[in-house]
Amino acid sequence: MSEKLEQQSLSQFSEKAYLDYSMYVILDRALPHIGDGLKPVQRRIIYAMSELGLSSAAKYKKSARTVGDVIGKFHPHGDTAAYEAMVLLSQSFSTRYPLIDGQGNWGSIDDPKSFAAMRYTECRLSPYAKSLLEELGQGTVDWVSNFDGTLLEPCVLPARLPNLLLNGATGIAVGMATDIPPHNLNEVVDACIKILDEPKVTVEELYAIIPGPDFPTKAEIISSEEELKEIYQSGRGSVRMRSTYDIENGEIVITALPHQTSSSKILEQIALQMDGKKLPMIVDLRDESDEENPTRLVLVPKSNRVDKDAVMNHLFATTDLQKNYRVNMNLIGLNGKPQTRDIKLVLKEWLTFRSQTVTRRLQHRLDWVLDRLHILEGLLVIYLNIDEVINIIRNEDDPKKVLQKKFKLSVIQVDAILEIRLRQLAKLEEIKIKEEQGNLDSERKELEKILGSKTRLKTLIKKELKADAEIYGDDRNSPIVKREEASAFDESELISSDPVTVVLSERGWIRAAKGHDIEPESLNYREGDKYFSSTPSRNNLNAVFFDSKGKAYTLPCHSLPSARGQGEPLSGRLNAESGETFMGVVSGSNEEKIILATSSGYGFIAQLGDLQTKNKSGKAAIKVQEKAKVLIPSLISDDRDVLAAITNQGRMLVFPHTELPQLARGKGNKIIGIPKANFESGEEYLQELAVVGEGKELKLVSGKRHFTIKFKDLENFFGNRGRRGNFLPKGFRKVDKVEVISPEDIKS
Numbered sequence: 001m002s003e004k005l006e007q008q009s010l011s012q013f014s015e016k017a018y019l020d021y022s023m024y025v026i027l028d029r030a031l032p033h034i035g036d037g038l039k040p041v042q043r044r045i046i047y048a049m050s051e052l053g054l055s056s057a058a059k060y061k062k063s064a065r066t067v068g069d070v071i072g073k074f075h076p077h078g079d080t081a082a083y084e085a086m087v088l089l090s091q092s093f094s095t096r097y098p099l100i101d102g103q104g105n106w107g108s109i110d111d112p113k114s115f116a117a118m119r120y121t122e123c124r125l126s127p128y129a130k131s132l133l134e135e136l137g138q139g140t141v142d143w144v145s146n147f148d149g150t151l152l153e154p155c156v157l158p159a160r161l162p163n164l165l166l167n168g169a170t171g172i173a174v175g176m177a178t179d180i181p182p183h184n185l186n187e188v189v190d191a192c193i194k195i196l197d198e199p200k201v202t203v204e205e206l207y208a209i210i211p212g213p214d215f216p217t218k219a220e221i222i223s224s225e226e227e228l229k230e231i232y233q234s235g236r237g238s239v240r241m242r243s244t245y246d247i248e249n250g251e252i253v254i255t256a257l258p259h260q261t262s263s264s265k266i267l268e269q270i271a272l273q274m275d276g277k278k279l280p281m282i283v284d285l286r287d288e289s290d291e292e293n294p295t296r297l298v299l300v301p302k303s304n305r306v307d308k309d310a311v312m313n314h315l316f317a318t319t320d321l322q323k324n325y326r327v328n329m330n331l332i333g334l335n336g337k338p339q340t341r342d343i344k345l346v347l348k349e350w351l352t353f354r355s356q357t358v359t360r361r362l363q364h365r366l367d368w369v370l371d372r373l374h375i376l377e378g379l380l381v382i383y384l385n386i387d388e389v390i391n392i393i394r395n396e397d398d399p400k401k402v403l404q405k406k407f408k409l410s411v412i413q414v415d416a417i418l419e420i421r422l423r424q425l426a427k428l429e430e431i432k433i434k435e436e437q438g439n440l441d442s443e444r445k446e447l448e449k450i451l452g453s454k455t456r457l458k459t460l461i462k463k464e465l466k467a468d469a470e471i472y473g474d475d476r477n478s479p480i481v482k483r484e485e486a487s488a489f490d491e492s493e494l495i496s497s498d499p500v501t502v503v504l505s506e507r508g509w510i511r512a513a514k515g516h517d518i519e520p521e522s523l524n525y526r527e528g529d530k531y532f533s534s535t536p537s538r539n540n541l542n543a544v545f546f547d548s549k550g551k552a553y554t555l556p557c558h559s560l561p562s563a564r565g566q567g568e569p570l571s572g573r574l575n576a577e578s579g580e581t582f583m584g585v586v587s588g589s590n591e592e593k594i595i596l597a598t599s600s601g602y603g604f605i606a607q608l609g610d611l612q613t614k615n616k617s618g619k620a621a622i623k624v625q626e627k628a629k630v631l632i633p634s635l636i637s638d639d640r641d642v643l644a645a646i647t648n649q650g651r652m653l654v655f656p657h658t659e660l661p662q663l664a665r666g667k668g669n670k671i672i673g674i675p676k677a678n679f680e681s682g683e684e685y686l687q688e689l690a691v692v693g694e695g696k697e698l699k700l701v702s703g704k705r706h707f708t709i710k711f712k713d714l715e716n717f718f719g720n721r722g723r724r725g726n727f728l729p730k731g732f733r734k735v736d737k738v739e740v741i742s743p744e745d746i747k748s
């Protein structure tokens with residue numbers, strides 16, 4: 001018994017089984033055929049409906065009836081899958097040229113899968129489906145047995161138009177997929193005619209006729225000319241679609257969405273951004289879609305000053321209002337193999353299919369005409385010998401053989417004679433036969449001329465293409481336009497630019513007070529804490545903090561706690577090293593410059609943008625020498641600003657800030673000449689560094705006394721960078737505090 005069993009390794013069996021399954025999925029489920037552009041389930045649905053007599057002029061029938069025939073006779077799969085395939089073929093927003101005319105709830109553009117159950121809906125074929133079925137019974141295609149061998153079904157439908165490109169196709173097979181976008185019928189027909197007239201036409205020339213896909217929706221195609229050409233030259237690429245909108249009474253009205261985009265999903269995406277305060281300029285969102293306006297989404301701006309185009313540009317970048325569609329023109333060709341083709345190869349191969357179909361149709365008709373002429377030739381014998389024929393039929397035992405021998409007729413002719421009714425023996429019938437014979441003879445000559453001439457065959461194909469384009473053609477749906485690349489708002493653009501003052505306490509607590517006219521020293525501080533540093537800023541800018549190790553840290557101003565409370569410790573927001581203290585804060589635009597210095601007397605100019613980082617652990621800014629500390633940084637507002645460096649011994653040196661180098665980080669250059677031994681012993685160090693602008697005054701506070709030095713009087717302390725500087729007046733050599741003030745501040 002065991003000798004009769006076939007043995008096979010598991011790996012061989014698995015490999016063969018998976019390969020068989022793969023080939024089945026590729027050839028008999030997922031990929032369309034170039035001839036009719038349909039996948040097997042779609043072809044079987046259309047054929048089953050034609051067999052049920054559901055033409056575009058027939059009455060509607062329940063969808064369940066069609067689904068039953070499809071899965072019972074041709075497609076032994078689930079009824080749900082077959083019905084969903086039917087639904088897609090009927091939805092005008094899913095299929096460019098619908099093949100099924102549905103009655104009832106067949107889904108909506110907002111929710112394509114909201115269709116009613118098949119027991120409720122009714123359907124029939126659309127007028128366009130006639131272009132696939134009209135020549136089916138004319139010997140144009142091959143037929144194969146259905147899954148159980150009881151019926152025949154067509155291998156492919158004899159499409160009169162290149163439905164593959166008109167309606168496109170999508171499918172996922174094993175190891176390959178297809179994504180063919182729909183196109184405009186008139187443009188595709190013109191391209192076919194161009195190839196028939198000029199077989200050596202280039203893809204570049206075809207692109208001038210077919211500038212891009214044409215989806216069921218009226219959204220714009222914004223892919224560049226180079227991207228679209230690449231699709232048609234290689235058969236691969238992507239297409240970008242963007243929604244269209246109008247401005248009505250100051251409101252943004254979205255009127256068309258990209259293909260297969262749900263308006264409810266768009267509304268959800270926009271609403272989430274509004275809830276997350278990423279769209280502060282939009283205050284309301286409405287869906288006003290109805291039967292007359294399938295897509296009408298209304299965005300209400302905060303005010304008329306809102307840049308509506310900028311808002312839409314942001315939404316294009318962050319929502320499905322702009323979508324990319326993959327293109328992969330992979331299909332089953334006339335050789336029965338899947339292959340990705342360029343646009344010219346697709347059209348040429350379809351024209352080959354069409355030529356074969358038309359040739360078979362003409363040959364089928366010619367064969368019928370010749371058979372009919374042969375029968376008519378035999379019938380005319382009756383009228384020449386009618387009495388003798390009647391006598392033979394009445395008196396002979398086997399009139400068929402006698403007639404055949406007597407008048408040299410064929411079996412077919414004799415059968416036709418014997419089937420004639422008595423009333424057809426009238427003289428009038430003889431005239432009709434001769435008239436029919438003449439007409440058929442003329443038709444025979446015409447058919448033979450066309451079949452014998454490639455030029456005449458091409459002319460006929462062109463004529464039929466133009467005729468079908470007249471019936472089914474329409475204007476382009478999807479305009480192809482040039483648009484700028486969409487970009488989302490920066491976070492800073494979404495935040496108001498209200499003025500704030502960032503306040504840092506001595507113990508490193510931070511907060512932001514509204515406005516620039518506050519007195520930071522007057523705020524409430526925690527017990528044992530007091531004011532240390534502050535900087536004017538705006539809500540949409542960043543604040544940069546410096547610690548005693550010379551690191552810079554960045555926090556958005558809008559994220560800082562309000563000054564109504566006592567703030568939050570910076571150590572909770574940033575990953576500063578244990579024991580480090582914060583030495584100051586500055587804020588401004590990325591282009592603004594600040595002076596960074598240490599008590600050792602060294603420093604440099606830095607651009608604020610170079611110091612910012614998203615890293616909570618900070619970024620190295622200024623190198624701090626041993627025993628030195630970081631001084632509070634100051635903004636430089638004008639190229640004419642000067643630096644006033646003051647040591648703890650009361651020496652002051654003033655020089656233009658331009659004498660210091662601009663660095664991204666480092667130690668910098670010497671600001672004021674402090675002997676190394678003096679600094680290392682702690683005897684002398686740089687205590688204050690102030691930026692003084694033209695017209696400003698320098699206020700020195702020493703104990704309870706203070707005095708101001710006007711800008712012009714600073715000349716007494718001018719010197720080259722790195723010098724020792726001059727002593728301040730006696731009584732003010734021990735400086736406790738330095739302020740830069742405007743004359744207006746003094747008067748007030």
